[in-house]
Amino acid sequence: MAETKNLLLFRKWDLSNIEIKDPGLKTAISLRKQILPYTYGRSALKRFNKADVNIVERLVNKTMHFGKKYAKNTGRMTGKKARVLNLVKTSFDIMALKTGQNPVELLVRAVENSAPNEDTTRIVYGGTVYHVSVDVAPIRRVDLALKFISDAIKESTFSNPKPIEEHMAEQIMLAAANDPNAPSVKKKNELERIAQASR
Numbered sequence: 001m002a003e004t005k006n007l008l009l010f011r012k013w014d015l016s017n018i019e020i021k022d023p024g025l026k027t028a029i030s031l032r033k034q035i036l037p038y039t040y041g042r043s044a045l046k047r048f049n050k051a052d053v054n055i056v057e058r059l060v061n062k063t064m065h066f067g068k069k070y071a072k073n074t075g076r077m078t079g080k081k082a083r084v085l086n087l088v089k090t091s092f093d094i095m096a097l098k099t100g101q102n103p104v105e106l107l108v109r110a111v112e113n114s115a116p117n118e119d120t121t122r123i124v125y126g127g128t129v130y131h132v133s134v135d136v137a138p139i140r141r142v143d144l145a146l147k148f149i150s151d152a153i154k155e156s157t158f159s160n161p162k163p164i165e166e167h168m169a170e171q172i173m174l175a176a177a178n179d180p181n182a183p184s185v186k187k188k189n190e191l192e193r194i195a196q197a198s199r
Contacts, residue, residue, distance in 0.1 A: 028138035110175035118195035148184035
């Protein structure tokens with residue numbers, strides 16, 4: 001059987017030479033080669049199967065919510081996946097023009113820099129509630145990182161005339177550079193600080 005030639009994401013971006021530097025996330029970040037990051041929900045009902053979904057598609061899925069704190073899941077963006085795919089595609093072009101790097105690599109760096117290592121959990125013991133520090137599983141680390149990034153995109157776009165594509169490119173580039181002013185990196189540091197305090 002003939003080997004398929006290298007599939008480029010959006011027919012532009014090569015995923016073959018992107019290296020995941022964080023050893024804890026190697027199993028949780030998927031860089032599966034596909035032209036369009038769209039699996040039609042094949043992994044939705046299988047446990048832990050989202051680790052096999054391309055990281056770009058997972059970003060698209062996380063961005064498909066709308067608005068600020070309490071209006072996030074109002075359903076206004078639900079099902080508009082084609083629209084969000086176009087947003088991501090355009091923001092990747094903006095990132096490539098601004099930095100000259102592969103935007104998928106920037107996204108992977110942003111996820112690595114926004115993924116918390118520690119979190120707190122509630123333990124009820126004899127009627128009293130304790131907050132105990134716990135290590136975060138790799139899949140949850142990626143989930144939280146993508147949530148922080150997409151929340152930062154939504155917060156910055158809300159009632160702002162600048163297009164969402166530019167905000168998305170900015171937020172991913174800030175997180176990729178591990179900028180302490182990036183909202184996703186701030187949230188990660190805050191989570192880890194609270195977890196350290198409750199060790």
